[in-house]
């Protein structure tokens with residue numbers, strides 16, 4: 001089991017990770033979700049002993065990474081940043097990794113075959129496309145056949161076929177009883193690939209649970225059309241709901257369920273023409289959860305024109 | 308330590324990495340071309356001018372260090388080989404792969420130092436002997452020559468290879484400290500070229516005190532059969548150069564242990 005224990009990491013003035021504390025359990029795919037700069041990659045680097053935590057620690061079955069006997073055989077990682085010399089071939093890259101952890105070189109060919117890059121394995125990594133690099137990273141993670149796997153933004157650069165493949169691959173790994181920890185900043189992706197999601201923002205823990213649990217608490221909206229929109233709006237306010245949007249025909253109501261709106265209208269003798277509950281979209285849920293914790297918000301969507 | 312990632316397995320990995328990039332191969336080719344090419348040039352020119360050379364120059368002429376002259380040019384190439392062995396890991400990000408595979412950082416440094424020392428020593432010694440023999444062949448018949456049967460001559464030729472190996476290690480240590488190829492190569496060439504110029508601008512008495520400590524002066528001392536009195540003897544020069552490399556190596560290692568990768 002992978003445990004993050006009250007982990008904090010500062011870089012100078014920047015608090016990249018702030019007292020994170022959670023477990024990543026085997027047998028399921030655990031998603032690690034947060035906006036840009038929220039500390040996902042930093043957490044992964046600390047787990048691998050690459051960056052030294054300011055406080056707390058990350059342990060693998062009770063041991064810190066540097067105490068593992070053969071690190072690559074216990075933990076495999078695909079890091080977000082490229083971690084390969086561009087002038088070296090994929091095969092030599094993997095052979096060197098294998099040699100350091102006393103892994104048979106036949107295993108190198110196995111993982112190259114499995115990730116579909118065997119045919120280009122003797123070419124320089126610098127000539128690879130983004131997707132091929134990503135596949136090499138996955139091959140490297142699998143090299144030691146580890147029980148714990150970390151993937152930082154694994155779908156970056158993969159084509160639809162590759163994305164579908166990797167989702168099924170995560171499932172398979174989890175079914176085999178491995179610990180699978182996958183970061184992403186896309187809730188929709190996590191909804192498809194993760195059984196359990198840990199949400200962070202600005203380095204801090206925000207929420208965790210299954211997709212259903214995370215979306216259950218999220219506020220949905222109700223769209224109504226009725227014989228008296230103005231009075232209905234007043235009634236909604238009286239019942240502590242709010243009208244988020246109104247146009248000529250429909251009201252979009254927040255804070256009340258469709259049942260509550262229907263009953264209120266009935267009690268007031270207003271005829272309803274339409275009553276539609278709208279579930280919050282996954283991205284809305286995510287933005288709702290992390291809205292206080294977004295560091296790098298964009299300023300509108302209009303392209304700045306200069307003066 | 309609990310780890311089964313031994314120094315031997317770490318060294319095997321570093322050897323695969325060292326030989327599988329073009330910059331290493333290219334670095335050795337440049338080293339060979341400079342050592343042999345420049346030595347051939349120097350020795351041929353001396354043979355051509357020997358009869359017209361003044362008697363004093365003839366008296367102090369050292370056929371050994373002269374024939375090894377190319378080494379003082381190849382020193383830049385080996386410094387780059389040593390530096391790139393670690394700085395390229397930072398520029399490419401592969402240092403993260405390296406440290407994830409071998410979290411014991413001192414073991415990573417030791418493995419790299421072993422690979423660099425062994426491969427450099429083999430190549431540099433072969434080059435030194437070949438260069439020496441080539442020089443004597445060019446001198447033969449016109450210019451006085453030296454023989455490897457003489458202890459002092461054998462020592463000079465061997466120490467020429469040791470000098471190149473130590474400079475490769477110095478480049479490596481600077482790489483550990485600076486982490487950037489460009490910065491590292493700048494500092495390395497400054498140490499070898501700019502420091503002597505600065506010393507040259509000092510008053511004469513200071514020059515006499517300091518110039519013998521310059522890395523290239525130590526190299527010349529190591530390669531000469533009878534170093535002049537204002538230089539260190541070959542043995543002391545070797546020890547001093549080893550101390551430089553050790554100090555830079557210790558500083559680099561301490562930084563490497565502390566820094567985030």
Ligand SMILES: Nc1ncnc2c1ncn2[C@@H]1O[C@H](COP(=O)(O)OP(=O)(O)OP(=O)(O)O)[C@@H](O)[C@H]1O
Nearest residue numbers: 011014016034035036037038039040041042043185
């Ligand atoms: N080596 C470093 N030096 C200084 N600051 C850093 C360093 N690494 C990360 N940071 C800062 O720490 C914060 C967290 O960064 P991190 O890369 O962990 O975020 P992330 O969740 O992976 O983001 P993204 O989704 O964009 O990949 C950011 O503010 C970043 O600027």
Ligand SMILES: [Mg+2]
Nearest residue numbers: 040041042080
């Ligand atoms: Mg990241």
